Amino acid sequence: xxxxxxxxxxxxxxxxxxxxxxLGLRGNxxxxxxxxxxxxxxxVQVGVAVAVATVLLQTVTANxxxxxxxxxxxxxxxxxxxLLVFTLGGIGYASIDARLRFACGLLVMIxxxxxxxxxxLRRRLSLTLLLLTGAVLGILFRSLTALVAxxxxxxxxxxxxxxxxxxxxxxxxxxxxxxxxxxxxxVGVAWAWRHRLDVxxxxxxxxxxxxxxxxxxxxxxxxxxxxxxxASTALVGPVAFLGLLVVALAERLTGTRRHAxxxxxxxxxxxxxxxxxxxxxxxxxGGASTLGVIVEFAGGLLFLVLLAGGRRA
Amino acid sequence: xxxxxxxxVLVLVALCGASLATGVADLSAGGAESVDTLLISRLPRTxxxxxxxxxxxxxxxVMQTLARNRFVDPGIAGTEQSAALGILLATLLWxxxxxxxxxxxxxxxxxxxxxxxxxxAQRLPPTEPHLMPLFGLIYGGVITAGVTFVxxxxxxxxxxxIWLNGDFSGVLRGRYELxxxxxxxxxxxxxxxxxxxxxxxxxxVGTGLxxxxxxxxxxxxxxxxxxSALTVVxxxxxPFVGLIVPNLVSRLRGDNLRGTLPWVAxxxxxxxxxxxxxxxxxxxxxxxxxxTTLGVVGAAGFLxxxxxxxxxx
Amino acid sequence: MxxxxxxxxxxxxxxxxxxxxxxxxxxxxxxxxxxNGAGKSTLLSLVARLQPLQSGRIAVDGMPxxxxxxxxxxxxxxxxxxxxxxxxRLTVRELVGFGRFPHxxxxxxxxxxxxxxxxxxxxxLGDLAARGLDTLSGGQRQRAFVAMAFCQGTDYLLLDEPxxxxxxMYGRQMMRHLRDVVDGGQRTVVIVLHDINYAAxxxxxxxxxxxxxxxxxxxxxxxxTPDRLEALFGYRMEVREFEGRVHVLHHGP
Numbered sequence: 001x002x003x004x005x006x007x008x009x010x011x012x013x014x015x016x017x018x019x020x021x022x023l024g025l026r027g028n029x030x031x032x033x034x035x036x037x038x039x040x041x042x043x044v045q046v047g048v049a050v051a052v053a054t055v056l057l058q059t060v061t062a063n064x065x066x067x068x069x070x071x072x073x074x075x076x077x078x079x080x081x082x083l084l085v086f087t088l089g090g091i092g093y094a095s096i097d098a099r100l101r102f103a104c105g106l107l108v109m110i111x112x113x114x115x116x117x118x119x120x121l122r123r124r125l126s127l128t129l130l131l132l133t134g135a136v137l138g139i140l141f142r143s144l145t146a147l148v149a150x151x152x153x154x155x156x157x158x159x160x161x162x163x164x165x166x167x168x169x170x171x172x173x174x175x176x177x178x179x180x181x182x183x184x185x186x187v188g189v190a191w192a193w194r195h196r197l198d199v200x201x202x203x204x205x206x207x208x209x210x211x212x213x214x215x216x217x218x219x220x221x222x223x224x225x226x227x228x229x230x231a232s233t234a235l236v237g238p239v240a241f242l243g244l245l246v247v248a249l250a251e252r253l254t255g256t257r258r259h260a261x262x263x264x265x266x267x268x269x270x271x272x273x274x275x276x277x278x279x280x281x282x283x284x285x286g287g288a289s290t291l292g293v294i295v296e297f298a299g300g301l302l303f304l305v306l307l308a309g310g311r312r313a
Numbered sequence: 314x315x316x317x318x319x320x321x322v323l324v325l326v327a328l329c330g331a332s333l334a335t336g337v338a339d340l341s342a343g344g345a346e347s348v349d350t351l352l353i354s355r356l357p358r359t360x361x362x363x364x365x366x367x368x369x370x371x372x373x374x375v376m377q378t379l380a381r382n383r384f385v386d387p388g389i390a391g392t393e394q395s396a397a398l399g400i401l402l403a404t405l406l407w408x409x410x411x412x413x414x415x416x417x418x419x420x421x422x423x424x425x426x427x428x429x430x431x432x433x434a435q436r437l438p439p440t441e442p443h444l445m446p447l448f449g450l451i452y453g454g455v456i457t458a459g460v461t462f463v464x465x466x467x468x469x470x471x472x473x474x475i476w477l478n479g480d481f482s483g484v485l486r487g488r489y490e491l492x493x494x495x496x497x498x499x500x501x502x503x504x505x506x507x508x509x510x511x512x513x514x515x516x517x518v519g520t521g522l523x524x525x526x527x528x529x530x531x532x533x534x535x536x537x538x539x540x541s542a543l544t545v546v547x548x549x550x551x552p553f554v555g556l557i558v559p560n561l562v563s564r565l566r567g568d569n570l571r572g573t574l575p576w577v578a579x580x581x582x583x584x585x586x587x588x589x590x591x592x593x594x595x596x597x598x599x600x601x602x603x604x605t606t607l608g609v610v611g612a613a614g615f616l617x618x619x620x621x622x623x624x625x626x
Numbered sequence: 627m628x629x630x631x632x633x634x635x636x637x638x639x640x641x642x643x644x645x646x647x648x649x650x651x652x653x654x655x656x657x658x659x660x661x662n663g664a665g666k667s668t669l670l671s672l673v674a675r676l677q678p679l680q681s682g683r684i685a686v687d688g689m690p691x692x693x694x695x696x697x698x699x700x701x702x703x704x705x706x707x708x709x710x711x712x713x714x715r716l717t718v719r720e721l722v723g724f725g726r727f728p729h730x731x732x733x734x735x736x737x738x739x740x741x742x743x744x745x746x747x748x749x750x751l752g753d754l755a756a757r758g759l760d761t762l763s764g765g766q767r768q769r770a771f772v773a774m775a776f777c778q779g780t781d782y783l784l785l786d787e788p789x790x791x792x793x794x795m796y797g798r799q800m801m802r803h804l805r806d807v808v809d810g811g812q813r814t815v816v817i818v819l820h821d822i823n824y825a826a827x828x829x830x831x832x833x834x835x836x837x838x839x840x841x842x843x844x845x846x847x848x849x850x851t852p853d854r855l856e857a858l859f860g861y862r863m864e865v866r867e868f869e870g871r872v873h874v875l876h877h878g879p
Contacts, residue, residue: 063444070451128443129622132384135450136615139552143608146478150601195732199724205676205707206771210778211700211728240454257716297462300455 005254042171047270054243072138074238241299368495370581373555386555395426419542479604553611633682674705725777
């Protein structure tokens with residue numbers, strides 16, 4: 001069942017990508033195809049990054065209802081951008097190279113993660129306490145963003161507002177290459193760790209007993225999550241429940257939590273959901289900018305179903 | 314009254330004075346115009362803040378008692394978000410609905426939302442006290458995502474900020490009197506104080522002591538839902554008051570509700586007043602909504618509450 | 627040999643272990659007994675490096691547990707806790723297979739499979755091998771975790787109340803399996819037990835703990851005397867010898 005599920009996910013992802021590229025082609029073929037291919041690249045990156053990050057976080061926390069956004073990681077990125085607007089002013093912000101802004105945002109996230117989460121990890125706190133702290137930090141970041149936004153001139157806030165909601169139709173082209181490099185590297189590391197991750201999903205006691213050095217291992221995995229979330233947030237903005245939706249679907253389809261299967265399956269389904277959703281919205285009904293809202297809503301509903309279905313966290 | 318009690322009341326009176334004195338219109342000129350400003354705007358606003366603050370703090374205490382978890386409140390456990398959903402649905406189905414009808418819809422939705430939360434929260438392992446607030450945050454996030462989805466679909470997005478971000482600046486004479494019902498709810502909680510204390514020991518112990526646990530649960534939920542619905546209908550969502558204040562009071566005064574409930578009400582009123590006044594002076598003459606200032610203050614306070622556990626691990 | 631030297635441990639300021647020094651030579655089945663809160667589980671988890679040492683020194687075959695790479699230690703020592711934690715969608719065979727992780731890092735060889743089969747058989751899990759852990763009863767799951775620990779092939783097996791969810795039949799079977807494991811090879815089993823009579827029947831050596839100290843250390847016949855038991859548990863128990871074995875009648879009025 002596991003391998004078959006993987007093939008199905010792969011086939012669907014390919015099909016969806018083909019439809020996305022080929023449906024309703026008109027006008028200057030080369031131009032339209034290039035535009036769509038770039039968009040596809042962006043969506044594929046986000047789908048893969050969010051899926052892999054969610055799998056990693058769920059594995060180290062032994063908890064199936066968590067997504068990276070719960071830990072406030074994407075909120076941190078948005079706060080960083082807002083502070084940039086606050087210090088530089090709207091025009092100054094807009095004049096910085098997008099890649100530089102991305103690098104700043106990434107550095108802020110990694111720095112914060114090092115300053116806040118690493119000391120907490122070292123104290124061997126229960127992971128739920130750690131996550132709750134992360135979640136509250138996330139609220140603090142979001143509230144601070146709102147507060148700073150109120151302090152900024154309303155006109156300048158518009159610059160940030162664009163960055164605080166997920167927008168799947170306008171991936172900044174300048175970030176495609178850095179994003180690609182980061183995400184490929186991150187996914188490669190996750191793949192290399194797939195057996196270790198299997199063992200870590202047994203929980204800290206069993207994993208330590210099986211020879212994993214828990215603190216460094218969890219630190220490394222969370223670091224990976226930070227990088228992946230930073231990359232995807234920079235590309236499309238914060239997404240909360242997409243990962244939850246994708247990983248739950250992957251698990252249902254393959255019937256396993258083995259990372260050799262789950263990681264690629266989740267990544268493929270992430271691609272299929274995002275690209276498929278975008279293709280449907282572009283060619284079917286509604287505006288393309290609404291995919292974020294729909295994915296969040298569907299992911300949220302799924303979360304409730306998962307819980308009501310009695311599958312414990 | 315004890316000396317501490319007198320000091321507490323004094324602080325509240327001082328804050329009320331500050332609230333009455335703060336605003337764009339200058340009262341020092343005296344005359345009929347100043348009296349009008351005071352009676353039409355400042356006094357109603359101050360009363361509304363006191364009522365909402367005290368009510369939310371007590372509702373938080375009741376919620377924590379029923380959930381047997383210190384880290385939940387109506388804003389964290391999805392009650393206020395559910396109330397917003399109720400208002401949204403009422404607006405959709407009956408656009409010209411009179412206030413009592415909207416109120417009823419909000420209350421029913423808040424009841425359903427908190428009932429579902431408590432039912433689902435029972436599935437969480439009691440050994441992990443930090444999982445419940447985490448779960449509640451996601452649950453509230455899901456409801457918010459649902460509200461956003463429906464609001465976006467029905468082109469009501471501009472109202473969203475009014476419901477989801479509490480703001481007392483719109484409170485005038487004739488537009489807040491509904492909030493007096495909160496006083497009745499606080500009174501009901503006071504009447505139930507002993508039974509609530511027993512209920513905090515759990516269903517088994519409560520039943521053993523002759524408590525009708527289910528009736529207790531229903532009454533408690535009614536208090537939480539009514540206070541939340543009134544707050545969201547009149548001023549919008551206000552976070553963290555119900556979390557921070559009962560925890561502080563519990564540390565200082567213990568957990569016997571008969572003794573602590575007045576303190577919780579007083580503390581809630583004081584905290585909300587302080588944050589409202591702060592929002593009015595921070596970027597004078599503009600106002601920062603209380604939802605935003607409380608978001609920052611409350612999240613920082615929540616972290617401070619967690620700090621003790623973070624230190625000990 | 628497990629050497630424990632001057633180990634003290636406090637949890638949130640409350641002392642749990644007070645200057646414990648003891649050594650456990652290779653081979654044999656050692657039972658830790660004592661009232662709740664005596665520090666048995668804490669001692670075991672410190673040996674297994676599940677918690678950081680606060681003071682003192684613990685070494686397993688000369689390797690200090692706080693400074694040896696986890697992977698190296700995992701080849702000579704394993705622990706099974708009473709709370710096995712959440713289990714995902716794993717089959718019994720997959721779980722037991724994790725016992726080979728310290729050796730194969732996830733790429734299982736034919737030899738690994740032989741070990742897995744042997745463990746499944748030894749703990750009567752052959753019929754359940756393909757079942758998901760979430761479909762098992764508490765006792766069956768417990769056995770699967772013990773089988774995983776066994777499959778790790780370590781010299782030292784630390785078990786924290788492995789009889790917790792087992793009925794008398796499986797409890798007895800588990801103890802006999804562990805006895806076989808000890809008798810068959812050079813393996814060393816250290817086990818926390820609540821039921822004194824299991825300790826009396828199967829242990830070579832008993833460490834009796836109370837208030838974070840070791841109160842008595844010796845063979846079952848040496849440790850399980852009415853005086854020692856009273857010092858340990860706070861009330862008088864009758865001790866009888868029956869067919870060459872010590873029985874503690876602790877349920878009396």
